[in-house]
Amino acid sequence: MKNSLMHLPKAELHLHIEGTLEPELILELAARNGITLPFPSLEALREQYEFSDLQSFLNLYYANMAVLITEADFADMTRAYLRRAKECGVRHAEIMFDPQAHLARGIALETVVDGIHSALSSSEAEFGISTGLIAAFLRDETEDSALAVLEELLAIDAPIIGIGLDSAEVGNPPSKFIRLFQRARDAGLRLVAHAGEEGPASYVVDALDLLGVERIDHGIRSVEDPALVARLVAEQIPLTVCPLSNVRLRAVDTLAEHPLPHMLAAGMNVSVNSDDPAYFGGYAGTNFEQLEDVFGWGAAAALTLAGNSVRSSFASQERKNELL
Ligand code: HPA
Ligand code: ZN
Helix, strand or coil: CCCHHHHCCEEECCEEHHHHCCHHHHHHHHHHHCCCCCCCCHHHHHCCCCCCCHHHHHHHHHHHHHHCCCHHHHHHHHHHHHHHHHHCCEEEEEEEECHHHHHCCCCCHHHHHHHHHHHHHCHHHHHCCEEEEEEEEECCCCHHHHHHHHHHHHHCCCCCCEEEEECCCCCCCHHHHHHHHHHHHHCCCEEEEEECCCCCHHHHHHHHHCCCCCEEEECHHHHHCHHHHHHHHHHCCCEEECHHHHHHCCCCCCHHHCCHHHHHHCCCCEEECCECHHHHCCCHHHHHHHHHHHHCCCHHHHHHHHHHHHHCCCCCHHHHHHHC
């Protein structure tokens, strides 16, 4: 790949493993599991990938999960992601999954966790990528549902390093999940949450103050609040920005209008991530390439973005030192 950013060791911090399910793999798993999809051909499926907002994407994202049935399905999906991530210089990946979405379909938590974990556990040897697994909770479900699933994850000693908050943001503010994040903190887990993707800057403030998150996923609407920007700069709170996702879900009109250059220039701790790469037009490398095409960035921005991703990860200091 042409991009200078491609060769820098970097961390991917905002990645939904279910969002790496490529159309080809969806059809393969559907055939393997005897599932009839509403869009039975590649062409018919690909036609669904035009989104008007977050919810229109989530509808397809949840529908396509129907093909994930066995441990091997989750392992194959995860291994396919790691293979692609390696090609674009990702050396550490913190991967979210949506346990509630699978439980709702009648898939056992162990099937999901063991499948993903079997791919992650050989990732360093197979792909040179160290990993961490984050259980993301659906903010359009109740806090009691999230708490029950967190307890189940703890009871089976699931190999998770942290929890996150995702799905439909507007109308589901951080204040809904105070007890969930308190419980996770008490269990020694790291804390992240989506905020300020479609929701207002105040959700970013509340994720920090009410939930105590260490990192904000997206956070682009923070730029609407100068006091929040000043705080994010002063405290160097990491924001895992996903430029192609924001364009495809119409959070911004075009990549050229994306606030990332302004955020970098302001001294915010931003990194570049792919979110749901099978749905949004590309993996980490494509995000970097398109940013370089549109903004003409050179080595300095590349080093800052890659360095931010590694420094903002939950990897050990020893691993960070290897990658910086
Ligand atoms: N935003 C919120 N929830 C999600 C996303 C996203 O981009 N991807 C998967 N779940
Ligand atoms: Zn996301």
